[in-house]
Amino acid sequence: MADVxxxxxxxxxxxxxxxxGLSSVSPDVRARVERAARELNFAVSRQASSLVTGRTGVxxxxxxxxxxxxxxxxxxxxxxxxxxxDMELALYVIPDLAERASFFEQLPARRNADAxxxxxFDLTEExxxxxxxxxxxxxxxxxxxxxRPSVYVDxxxxxxxxxRHLLNLGHRRIAFVQSPGATGxxxxxxxxxxxxxQALAEAGIALDDSLVVSARAEDKRAxxxxxxxxxGLREPPTAVFAEQDELAAxxxxxxxKARIEVPEAMSVLGFDDQPLxxxxxxxxxxxxxxxxGRVAGELVLRLINDPEADHERHIVxxxxxxxxxxxxxxxGPATEDENPS
Amino acid sequence: MADVxxxxxxxxxxxxxxxxGLSSVSPDVRARVERAARELNFAVSRQASSLVTGRTGVxxxxxxxxxxxxxxxxxxxxxxxxxxxDMELALYVIPDLAERASFFEQLPARRNADAxxxxxFDLTEExxxxxxxxxxxxxxxxxxxxxRPSVYVDxxxxxxxxxRHLLNLGHRRIAFVQSPGATGxxxxxxxxxxxxxQALAEAGIALDDSLVVSARAEDKRAxxxxxxxxxGLREPPTAVFAEQDELAAxxxxxxxKARIEVPEAMSVLGFDDQPLxxxxxxxxxxxxxxxxGRVAGELVLRLINDPEADHERHIVxxxxxxxxxxxxxxxGPATEDENPS
DNA sequence: TAATGCCGTGACAGCGCTGTCACAAAGCTG
DNA sequence: CAGCTTTGTGACAGCGCTGTCACGGCATTA
Numbered sequence: 001m002a003d004v005x006x007x008x009x010x011x012x013x014x015x016x017x018x019x020x021g022l023s024s025v026s027p028d029v030r031a032r033v034e035r036a037a038r039e040l041n042f043a044v045s046r047q048a049s050s051l052v053t054g055r056t057g058v059x060x061x062x063x064x065x066x067x068x069x070x071x072x073x074x075x076x077x078x079x080x081x082x083x084x085x086d087m088e089l090a091l092y093v094i095p096d097l098a099e100r101a102s103f104f105e106q107l108p109a110r111r112n113a114d115a116x117x118x119x120x121f122d123l124t125e126e127x128x129x130x131x132x133x134x135x136x137x138x139x140x141x142x143x144x145x146x147x148r149p150s151v152y153v154d155x156x157x158x159x160x161x162x163x164r165h166l167l168n169l170g171h172r173r174i175a176f177v178q179s180p181g182a183t184g185x186x187x188x189x190x191x192x193x194x195x196x197x198q199a200l201a202e203a204g205i206a207l208d209d210s211l212v213v214s215a216r217a218e219d220k221r222a223x224x225x226x227x228x229x230x231x232g233l234r235e236p237p238t239a240v241f242a243e244q245d246e247l248a249a250x251x252x253x254x255x256x257k258a259r260i261e262v263p264e265a266m267s268v269l270g271f272d273d274q275p276l277x278x279x280x281x282x283x284x285x286x287x288x289x290x291x292x293g294r295v296a297g298e299l300v301l302r303l304i305n306d307p308e309a310d311h312e313r314h315i316v317x318x319x320x321x322x323x324x325x326x327x328x329x330x331x332g333p334a335t336e337d338e339n340p341s
Numbered sequence: 342m343a344d345v346x347x348x349x350x351x352x353x354x355x356x357x358x359x360x361x362g363l364s365s366v367s368p369d370v371r372a373r374v375e376r377a378a379r380e381l382n383f384a385v386s387r388q389a390s391s392l393v394t395g396r397t398g399v400x401x402x403x404x405x406x407x408x409x410x411x412x413x414x415x416x417x418x419x420x421x422x423x424x425x426x427d428m429e430l431a432l433y434v435i436p437d438l439a440e441r442a443s444f445f446e447q448l449p450a451r452r453n454a455d456a457x458x459x460x461x462f463d464l465t466e467e468x469x470x471x472x473x474x475x476x477x478x479x480x481x482x483x484x485x486x487x488x489r490p491s492v493y494v495d496x497x498x499x500x501x502x503x504x505r506h507l508l509n510l511g512h513r514r515i516a517f518v519q520s521p522g523a524t525g526x527x528x529x530x531x532x533x534x535x536x537x538x539q540a541l542a543e544a545g546i547a548l549d550d551s552l553v554v555s556a557r558a559e560d561k562r563a564x565x566x567x568x569x570x571x572x573g574l575r576e577p578p579t580a581v582f583a584e585q586d587e588l589a590a591x592x593x594x595x596x597x598k599a600r601i602e603v604p605e606a607m608s609v610l611g612f613d614d615q616p617l618x619x620x621x622x623x624x625x626x627x628x629x630x631x632x633x634g635r636v637a638g639e640l641v642l643r644l645i646n647d648p649e650a651d652h653e654r655h656i657v658x659x660x661x662x663x664x665x666x667x668x669x670x671x672x673g674p675a676t677e678d679e680n681p682s
Numbered sequence: 683t684a685a686t687g688c689c690g691t692g693a694c695a696g697c698g699c700t701g702t703c704a705c706a707a708a709g710c711t712g
Numbered sequence: 713c714a715g716c717t718t719t720g721t722g723a724c725a726g727c728g729c730t731g732t733c734a735c736g737g738c739a740t741t742a
Contacts, residue, residue, distance in 0.1 A: 001698065011722045016700060024720060041474065043451040047388040047397060048698035052727045056388060058431075066413040066420070076407045079434025083444075088453070090399075091432045093420025103424075110384040112429070133382065249620065279590065279620065342728065352692045357730060367690060389728035393697045 001044070007036035019044055046088070058088045059300055060113035062103075064120060065095055069274040071119060074141065074293035078117075081297040087114075094121075097182060104130055115300045117141055122186050137303035141296045142289075143187050144314075149303065151296045151315045155188045155271075158285040158319030159195025159241070162269050165283075165321055166239045167203050170329050171267065174200070175230050175237035177223075178214040179247050185214075192243050192271060211237055217247040224254045231258075238330035239267035245277045245284055252280055252326065263328035273322055281325035292317055342385070348377040360385055387429070399429045400641055401454035403444075405461060406436055410615040412460060415482065415634035419458075422638040428455075435462075438523060445471055456641045458482055463527050478644035482637045483630075484528050485655075490644065492637045492656045496529045496612075499626040499660030500536025500582070503610050506624075506662055507580045508544050511670050512608060515541070516571050516578035518564075519555040520588050526555075533584050533612060552578055558588040565595045572599075579671035580608035586618045586625055593621055593667065604669035614663055622666035633658055 005012045010029060018025050018033040025033075036042075050056045059082055063071050075091075082089050090113055094100045104127055109116055115137040122143055123131070131138045132148075140150035166174050176196045178189050197207055213229050215222035230237055242248035248270035252262050260266050270277055273286030295315055302309070346353045351370060359366050359374040366374075377383075391397045400423055404412050416432075423430050431454055435441045445468055450457055456478040463484055464472070472479045473489075481491035507515050517537045519530050538548055554570050556563035571578055583589035589611035593603050601607050611618055614627030636656055643650070 012699080013701090013722060013724095014720085017721090020700085026720060029720080043448065045392070045452045045698060047391045047453070048727090049700065050388045050727095051386070051392055051698080051729085052700045054727080061432075066407060066417045067410070068413070069408070072407040072409070072413045075432070076434055076436065079407070079432060080436060080440060083433065083440070083449075086449075088449070089432045089434075091402075091416070091420060091430045092424065093417055093430075095417065095421060099421060099424075107384065108424075108427075108429070110382075111386045112388070253620075276617075276620070279594075279617070353729080354692060354694095354731090355690085358691090361730085365690060370690080386728060389697090390730065391697095392699085392728080393730045395697080 001042070004033065004036045004040055004042050007040065008032040016044075055304075056112055056114050057086065058090050058113040059115050059117060059304075060090045060092060060109035061117045062092050062094060062119060062121065064093075066093060069276075070142075070272070070289045073289040074119065074296070077290040077293035078297045081294060082301075085301050087301070107134065110134060114304045115139065117296055117300055118143075120186070122181075122183060137300065137307050139296055139300050139303065141292060147313075149299060149313045151292055151299060151317070153188075153287040153292065153317045153319055155191035155319075156195035156198070158271065158287065158321075159192040160199045161195075161319070161321050162241060162271065162285040163196045163199030164202075165323070166241065166267060166269060166327065167199060167205075169239075169267065169327060171237075171239040172205060172330075173208075173211065173235060173237040173239070175211040175213065175240045177226055177240060177242045177247055177251065178212070179217040179243055180214055189243055196241055215247070217244055217250065220250050220254070223247065223250040227251055227254050227258075231260075237266075239269065239327070241269045241271075243271055245270035245272040245274045245280075245282060248282055248284070248326070249276050249280050252282070263326050265331055267327040267330070269327055273320075277322070277324070283324045283327040284322050286320045286322045288317065342383070344381055345374065345377045345383050348381065349373040357385075396645075397453055397455050398427065399431050399454040400456050400458060400645075401431045401433060401450035402458045403433045403435060403460060403462065405434075407434060410617075411483075411613070411630045414630040415460065415637070418631040418634035419638045422635060423642075426642050428642070448475065450477075451475060455645045456480065458637055458641055459484075461527070463522075463524060478641065478648050480637055480641050480644065482633060488654075490640060490654050492633055492640060492658070494529075494628040494633065494658045494660060496532035496660075497536035497539070499612065499628065499662075500533040501540045502536075502660070502662050503582060503612065503626040504537045504540030505543075506664070507582065507608060507610060507668065508540060508546075510580075510608065510668060512578075512580040513546060513671075514549075514552065514576060514578040514580070516552040516554065516581045518567055518581060518583045518588055518592065519553070520558040520584055521555055530584055537582055556588070558585055558591065561591055561595070564588065564591040568592055568595050568599075572601075578607075580610065580668070582610045582612075584612055586611035586613040586615045586621075586623060589623055589625070589667070590617050590621050593623070604667050606672055608668040608671070610668055618663070618665070624665045624668040625663050627661045627663045629658065 001012050001015055005015045010033060014025065014029060015033050018030050019037065046057055066072060079089055092103065094103050113136060116131065116134060117139050118141065120142045128145055138148060140148055142152050144150055144152055163174060176193060178185060178193060200207060210233055213226040215226035240251055242251055248268050252268050255262050255266055262268055270282045270284035273284045277284045299315065342353050342356055346356045351374060355366065355370060356374050359371050360378065387398055407413055420430055433444065435444050454477060457472065457475060458480050459482065461483045469486055479489060481489055483493050485491055485493055504515060517534060519526060519534060541548060551574055554567040556567035581592055583592055589609050593609050596603050596607055603609055611623045611625035614625045618625045640656065
């Protein structure tokens with residue numbers, strides 16, 4: 001910076017002011033400084049300025065993985081947004097519980113970021129409490145954190161409308177398939193199940209726990225077994241609501257293999273609307289992770305600029321039902337069932 | 342840090358030495374300092390230390406998007422590796438040409454990282470030259486950069502073995518479908534085409550340019566049209582080699598719609614082995630982006646630690662052919678064709 | 683016993699910026 | 713035209729660390 005100052009014939013103070021875009025610099029000095037900076041290929045050192053300002057210009061982002069469509073989309077919209085605000089994005093990929101423990105042990109983001117964005121982790125209260133002590137805004141994305149700023153999709157409402165759609169088609173026996181993660185069922189999982197149950201209750205249909213089964217989405221064998229449980233019931237379902245599209249796709253594959261036509265003999269409904277859904281022509285409840293990334297990014301920038309302000313703490317995003325080809329009226333005399341007693 | 346020093350009854354120098362793990366600290370002092378640091382919830386400020394050491398502890402990573410399976414997998418393996426080496430990962434998502442121009446204009450990574458990892462961009466020579474001036478190691482991932490360190494998959498060899506597989510099955514009319522990106526055909530694209538041609542040449546089959554068509558993978562209509570070109574030939578192909586799995590999946594969908602059985606009437610071969618391939622039971626040439634991320638991460642760490650060392654500049658990763666259900670012998674009296682004159 | 687070397691520790695400057703204050707010059711006001 | 717404000721600029725301390733150097737104490741050697 002001293003070099004630039006010398007070349008432009010001004011003090012380093014003035015160079016600093018110019019490069020930060022402060023207004024109290026006369027136009028010709030500004031021009032001289034900018035030229036000098038360009039000629040010398042100069043860029044301010046973030047390290048040095050953050051040392052004095054106390055702001056790092058970094059947003060730390062915690063994600064469990066980047067392999068999922070969801071994370072990829074969220075970060076793909078978050079990234080450019082932060083860059084436009086002249087912020088860096090420090091990424092922490094925490095793939096398993098061991099890494100997670102070591103992360104919370106060291107908390108490497110501690111003094112090295114202005115805010116933290118935590119994606120989809122379903123943290124324990126203890127973990128959240130540690131993050132509270134970080135001394136920076138922490139935003140929970142795609143999960144609900146009591147009393148802390150968070151951005152998430154309205155899973156319950158989505159599942160509610162999805163289930164209603166199946167009911168409206170005439171289905172009365174509707175199964176729900178859940179997928180547990182490494183630390184049990186996620187918050188989203190619970191909410192979606194809740195929405196499903198609410199829709200059934202609303203329609204006056206008694207809950208039947210044998211219609212709710214679970215299997216890890218990645219484990220095709222387990223999914224097939226879960227399907228088997230449903231097919232072996234005295235009164236099997238005519239529709240299956242899968243908590244995630246991937247699960248739905250696996251179910252469809254298994255159903256086809258068993259020569260059970262989708263949607264003629266069995267309707268399948270997904271949740272997410274990831275690219276796979278289109279390949280499978282899957283009716284699904286869409287959420288938009290890129291929208292979520294954008295909203296979370298905007299919130300984080302607001303919180304950095306005034307952490308005290310009374311921002312909306314919980315931003316809940318809507319879902320949309322996308323009708324495609326895997327749902328239809330149930331087999332049999334559905335017309336008569338449509339106006340139940 | 343002063344607080345820790347006071348609490349432990351030592352100087353800040355000693356605290357610094359302890360926390361950096363230098364050996365010249367007596368065991369009991371080390372224990373005292375570590376306890377004090379833990380009790381005060383202290384972590385060193387990277388900004389401050391990088392100011393004096395000149396090393397930022399950051400690896401900047403440039404990616405075009407994170408929505409692709411490829412990027413997600415690469416970063417998912419890179420992330421934990423860098424964290425294990427106590428490095429931060431600064432992510433720059435550059436989705437379009439405008440962002441790209443502005444990135445190269447500002448070069449925000451300039452003094453804020455120790456190394457730069459550039460993924461899949463097919464940079465112009467001018468852009469690469471700018472990066473050379475950055476004063477830090479720059480590693481090109483999944484692309485070939487003349488005279489600069491890079492990590493990429495052996496696309497030509499992969500396409501060669503893929504095409505050979507089709508030839509071995511008895512196919513003689515084999516089409517190749519390419520997908521152009523925003524800046525034309527990628528390096529990989531060219532290499533794969535090259536491998537395809539080489540296999541044909543090797544088998545003594547004359548190249549027929551009408552068998553090489555192109556369509557953007559995302560544009561299903563365009564892919565269908567490209568397929569139409571092939572089907573409208575006087576002597577249509579019996580197999581199609583798609584440059585990417587997504588393209589292959591779109592082709593399969595279009596073929597099914599046209600009631601052309603895969604693989605009975607037409608074999609389809611992909612390239613990538615992304616999750617979609619398994620859903621489509623697609624025979625494909627597999628590459629491993631997570632392996633690539635790992636290798637790139639190791640290389641970057643080596644280059645940071647001694648930039649002058651004579652490291653292997655180009656790391657070429659192998660591909661593997663994954664036989665699945667979308668390739669078969671060509672229709673008709675293939676047995677006779679198998680030993681061509 | 684004196685000379686020598688090594689080990690563990692502390693003092694202190696300085697990394698590259700920014701914020702504060704001081705100050706000169708120019709523009710107002712009555 | 714004196715006295716005020718406003719504007720643009722420079723000097724300088726200090727952010728939180730680390731690297732260097734100096735120094736006291738102990739072990740080793742002649």
